[in-house]
Amino acid sequence: GENVEQHPSTLSVQEGDSAVIKCTYSDSASNYFPWYKQELGKRPQLIIDIRSNVGEKKDQRIAVTLNKTAKHFSLHITETQPEDSAVYFCAASKKAGKSTFGDGTTLTVKP
Amino acid sequence: DGGITQSPKYLFRKEGQNVTLSCEQNLNHDAMYWYRQDPGQGLRLIYYSQIVNDFQKGDIAEGYSVSREKKESFPLTVTSAQKNPTAFYLCASSIAGQGTYEQYFGPGTRLTVT
Numbered sequence: 388g389e390n391v392e393q394h395p396s397t398l399s400v401q402e403g404d405s406a407v408i409k410c411t412y413s414d415s416a417s418n419y420f421p422w423y424k425q426e427l428g429k430r431p432q433l434i435i436d437i438r439s440n441v442g443e444k445k446d447q448r449i450a451v452t453l454n455k456t457a458k459h460f461s462l463h464i465t466e467t468q469p470e471d472s473a474v475y476f477c478a479a480s481k482k483a484g485k486s487t488f489g490d491g492t493t494l495t496v497k498p
Numbered sequence: 499d500g501g502i503t504q505s506p507k508y509l510f511r512k513e514g515q516n517v518t519l520s521c522e523q524n525l526n527h528d529a530m531y532w533y534r535q536d537p538g539q540g541l542r543l544i545y546y547s548q549i550v551n552d553f554q555k556g557d558i559a560e561g562y563s564v565s566r567e568k569k570e571s572f573p574l575t576v577t578s579a580q581k582n583p584t585a586f587y588l589c590a591s592s593i594a595g596q597g598t599y600e601q602y603f604g605p606g607t608r609l610t611v612t
Contacts, residue, residue, distance in 0.1 A: 388557070396538070419598035430588065430603040431541070476540055480598045485556075488533075488540035 389414040391479050393489025401497050406467050408492045410477035411459040417479040420453060420460045421486075425474045434475075435462070467496045501525045504589050504604035511583075511611050519574045519607045521589035528594035530572035531601065534558060535586040544587075547572055548594045576609065583611045 390413040400406050410420075421436035437444045437451045437460065444451050448467075453460040464471055474493050480486040502523040511517045523530065529548050533541040543556030547566040561580025566572055572591075576583045586608050590601040 391540075393540070421600060423603075430605050432603070433600045436600065478541075482598060485546070486543070486598075486601065487557075488542075490538065490540040 389417060389479055389481070389485070389487040391477060391487045391489045393477050393492055395492060396490065397493045397495070399495045399497065400467050402467060402469060404467055406462075406464045406471070406494055406496075408462045408475055408477070408494070409459060410461070410479075410489050411457075412479040412487075413458065414479070414481060415455075415458065416481045419480045419486075420451070421478050422451060422462050423476045423478070425476065425491075427473070431476060464494075467494075469496050469498050472496045502589065502591055502602050502604040504587075504607050506607060507605065509607055509609045511609070513611055514578045515611075516575055516577050517583075517609065517611075519576065519587055519589075519609070521572045521574065521604055522570055523572075523591045523602075523604075524570060525591055525602060526569070527591035527602070528569070529592045530566070531590040531592075532556075532562070532564065532572070532574045533588045533590065535588055535606075541588065544574065576611075583609060585609060 393410045418439040423431035424434045425431040448465045450463040474491045476491050477489040478486045505520045531546040532544040545564040547553035563575045588606045589604040592601045593599045
């Protein structure tokens, strides 16, 4: 089955710096790659996603890049703010119902 | 935060007892999912259902059971056969079909078994 590895497990940055979280996947048939943010005590929520026919997608300070050949995708957060502090999960799926999640990255943004 | 609800927020049970976690959605989504979240680990899929009266095992189905009698509801039973049931359980739903779509999560139920 699909295997998703996520790095780093923890990331600490100064406010205003950029943060990058990377994921690799094993199944070349995966075609949907969402990123979820989970604040402490809250439910995961989608922040951005990308499909396999697209190489990059941006939404304000957040961007995701996908390299299908290398089977990896990354989340980029620019101009980080304290409210960006949370656990971020990547996921990969190839059909409805079977998303495989990474183990999560705990991002801390220091003011 | 409406749309998908889970109850209760906290649940305490004695070892050897079965317990049922509730999940309800009013998003008119066909697909529903149950995940288990443990510290330092990602979301692991327990069961999922693409349509009423049908469901499939996920990666860690042993010791769990589900039913999908209504589109809006997908209850999860943690049986006494589950060796380590203490965890945070998340329910989710999404549009079904042939494509892959965003999942909407409920607020979760924290189960403690002693």
